[in-house]
Amino acid sequence: MSDAAAPVPVPADRRKGRGALTNQTNRYERIAREAAHDGWDIPEDLPPLRTEVTDETPRTVITRNASPDISFDRSINPYRGCEHGCIYCFARPTHAYLGLSPGLDFETRLIARPDAPDVLERELRKPSYRPATIAIGTNTDAYQPIERDRGIMRAILEVLEAYNHPVAIATKGTLIERDADILGRMGRKGLARVGLSVTTLDAKTARAMEPRVPSPARRLKAMRTLTEAGCDVRVMVSPIIPALTDHEVEAILKAAAAHGAIAASSILLRLPQEVAGLFSDWLTEQFPDRANRILNRVCELHGGKLYDAEWGKRFTGQGHWARLMTHRFAIAARRNGLASQLPPLRTDLFALPPRAGDQLSLF
Template structure:
C-alpha cells in the first residue's frame, strides 16, 4: 500500500480490487474518502504481494455514542428525527446514498463501508434519556435512514430491538425502512405498536431479478424473501409500504409495474420510489460497478441519469435529488403514479399517532431520577 498526496487535478479512477478479495461485496474499489490528504493505492512490487493479500472481512468497532437522535430539517424528507445504531452496512448495496458518510470516519465509502462497521452499544440508553428530557415533543422516529437497522450485525447485537423496546414503553411512533427479513424477529413488538397506530414498516424492493439483486445488493435477502416479509408483516397487522428504490433508468426502470403488482399481492398498502442518487464518491463507485457488471449498458444508463439531473450525474437540490427533473424523470414518475393508482397503493398515507406518548422514567446517572409511583 502506497500513500501519496491527493492531487489537485482529477485523475483516473482507482484500480479495482481483485475479485477474490472482495467476493460477496458490492463495490469494486476502496478509494480514499474525500477528506483524506493522501490517496492510498496498491502497487505490485514484482513479488506478487497483491496476490497474497487477505480478503475483506467484516471488522466491528464499538463506539460510545454521545447522542441517539439525529435531527434534520430537509423539506423533501417526511421525518425530522431518526436513530441509527450502526455505521456502515454489510448488505453492500452499491448505490447506497449513505456511503459518503464513511469518509467522515477517515474510511473509504467503497469496500470499507461494507466491511468496517461501527456499533453503538449504548444507543438505547441514550434514546431513553432523550425521550425523557423535559419539553420533548414526539413525532415519528425513523429507523433505517442511514444504514439498515436489520443488517446482519443486528442478529448478535440486537440494538434495533432494544430501541423498539424503549419506543414501545414510551408509546412513541416509529417508521422503519429495511431490506431484511430479520425485521420479522421483532413482529411481537411491531404488531402491538401497530395495533395502537404507532408503527409502520417500509420494505425496500429494488428488483425481482435475483441475478441483478445479487449484483447490486450482495448480502441482502432475495426479492422473494422480501415479498414474503411484506406478507407476514401485513398478516400481523403491521402497515407495509413497498419502497421501489432506487429506480435506475434502463436497468430496473422497466420493472416498476411488476414490483408494485408483486408488493400489492403480498399485502403492501402504500408505495413510494426514489430515483438513483449519486452524491460524492458514489458517482465513481457506481460507474466502476457498471463497467464490471453491465458494460454494454453503461453509456446508456449514465446518459439517462444525466438527463434527470440537468446534465450532471447528481443534483443535491431539494426535491430534485429524490425525483430528478426533465423528460426521463417525468416519465418514470408518471409510470409509477399510474401503476400505484391502478393498484390502490396511492390511497392511504398513514399518519402515526403521537397523542399516546408517555415519557419514560429517567434512571439517574448524573441526573435526578424520577420518583417511582406507589400504585
Template structure:
C-alpha cells in the first residue's frame, strides 16, 4: 500500500490514539478523507474525542463454529475500543455500524446497556446447553468506559448467580474492581482470565496500544489476580514480526514471574482494513522497519498481507513462523508454563429461582 501523507489526520488532533487515519469503511458508498482543498483559510478542526452511544441489542451471546478457536460462544458488551490498539483484528467490524475502522473504532464507541438482561433471558431458556462463555475476544470489556457503564460487571453478576463458566480476555486494570465476584467464581472453577502483553518496551507499547495500561501495570495485574486465586494465562498476542518478536522470551519470563499459570501466543493478523491502517502506522512511527515487517508477514501468508485460512491464520506458516513457535516452546519449557489452564466447570450451572417459579418438593 502506498503511503499517502494527505490521508493522515493531523497528529495534534489524534493525541493518544492508535490509528493515524479515518478512511471510510468498505461498505460506504462514498470515500471519506480529510485533505486540504487548496483554499488558504485556517480552519479549526476538533480533536478525536471519545463519544459513547447506545444500542438496544436483540441478542447478546454470539455463536461461532471456528475450529481454531477454543470457544463456541462469546459476549461483547461494547463495539469499538478506546485502548486504540492499532493491530486490533476487530477494527473491520466497525464498518458494519457505518463507522471507520480507523480513528472511529477507538473514539466512537457503542455500549449495550441491556446486555445483562438479555444474558439472563438466554440462560433461562430451557434449551440452553452450558459451555464456557468468552468475553473480551473482540473488544475489551474493561476498557475505560466500563468504569461508568458497569455493563461487564452486570454480566458477571448474572454469570455468578447462574454458576456459569466464563473466560475473560483483557488489558484493562479495571478488572481488579470485580475481584469480589471473580474470587468466588474462581474458588468454584468458574472463571479464568487471559492478560495480553505485546511488548515490554514502554515506547513501543504506548505507540501501538496508546490507551491501554503500560506493560509493567499489566504484569502487576497478573500478580494481583494470581494472588487472589484467579487462574491467569499470559497471552503474548500478537507477536509483531520485526518489531516485538525479539521480546518473546522476556515477556514469557516476566509473565511467569508475575504468577501466570499458562501461556499462549498468536502472530499479528492484518484482515481487511487493518492491513492499511497498520502500514500507515508503521510508515508514521517506524518507517525504517516497515519493509522488513511487511516482508515477514507476507512470507507467512503466501505473499499476501493476510490469509484467513483456518489453522494458519493465527500463526502463519513457513520458516519464520516455525522459528517463533520453536522459541515460544523453549521458553515455555524453561518457565514450566503449559499452554492451557485447567478446564472450567460446567456441572454447577443452575437457574436461580425467581418470583413465580414453581418450587420442587424434592
C-alpha cells in the first residue's frame, strides 16, 4: 500500500467489455491499493471482471435538486453504478460516496433498488406531494443491461402511469423498446417524453467509449419504435467530445430526424473529479495519436482546466470553440426541424388511483 500510488491498469483480458482501465481509489480514501506480484513463479490466471449486484432498500426514491442550470427539480435512480461503462460518464464520482471506485467498480459493482416502485407510490400519496415532471436516467441509466432481469424501471413506469404522473427519461439503452406500450399511452396524454443519447454514428468509436451500450444504429431504431408508439423523442448529442466526435454533430441530427426525433439538445464533455484521470488514461490507450489535442481543446473550453463546475458554464463551456459549436448545433437542428424546447408535460391529470377498501366518490 502507498499514500500516492498511481493507478495501475487492470490487464486488458480481465476488463474486456469495460470502459475504465483502472480501479483507481476514490477521493475520500487516504490510502491507495494496487496489485503486486507475490514473488512466486506460479502462473495465476485471474478471471474477467464480472458484474456484481447488491440490493438496497431506500427510505425515499425521489431526489430533489435546486441547481439553477437543470430543468427539473426531482429525479429517480433505480440503480447506482452503470454497466454501460461509458468512459466519460459524469456520474462515476458518485460511487465514491459508497466507498467504491469511480473506475471499474462503477461498472461492475452495482446497487439495485427493487423496492423503489413501492416507495415511490408512498411518496406520491403523501398529502403534501405536488406533481412535477420526474426525470429518470439523469445520473445512471435505468435501461442498463441488468434491468432486463430486474424490471425495476418498468414497475416504476406502471406506478407513474397509474397516477398520471409526468416523466422524462434519458437513456442509451434500447431495452426501453420493451416499455413502448406504457410510454406510448403516457406520451399520447402528454405525460411522457424520452431523450435518447447518440454520441457518434461510428460503431467502432462507440464500442470503445460506451462498451456495453447498443450500437448507434440500434439507438436510432429505438427512436422510431418509440415515436411510432406515440412517445415524443429528443436526440441528445451528449457529450460532444472535441477532436473526436464534434465533426459528427450535423450527421447525428440528420439521422435522428429521419428516425422520428422531434427535438435535440447537446452538452459538451464534462470531466468532474475522478473522471478526468479515467478519461485521460483511456484516451492515451485508445487514441494515442490525438489524446493531447483532445485534452488541450477540453482545457480551452474550461478556462485552462479539464473541468469548470461553475453553473451556466459547465454544460456549454466557454471561448471561441464553444460558441462555434453552439452556433453549428443550432443551425443543424433548425435545418432538420428539431426543436430546442418542447412544451412542458402535463401535471393536471395527476390523481391518486383508488385502492382496495377505499370509499368511492359519489361524483
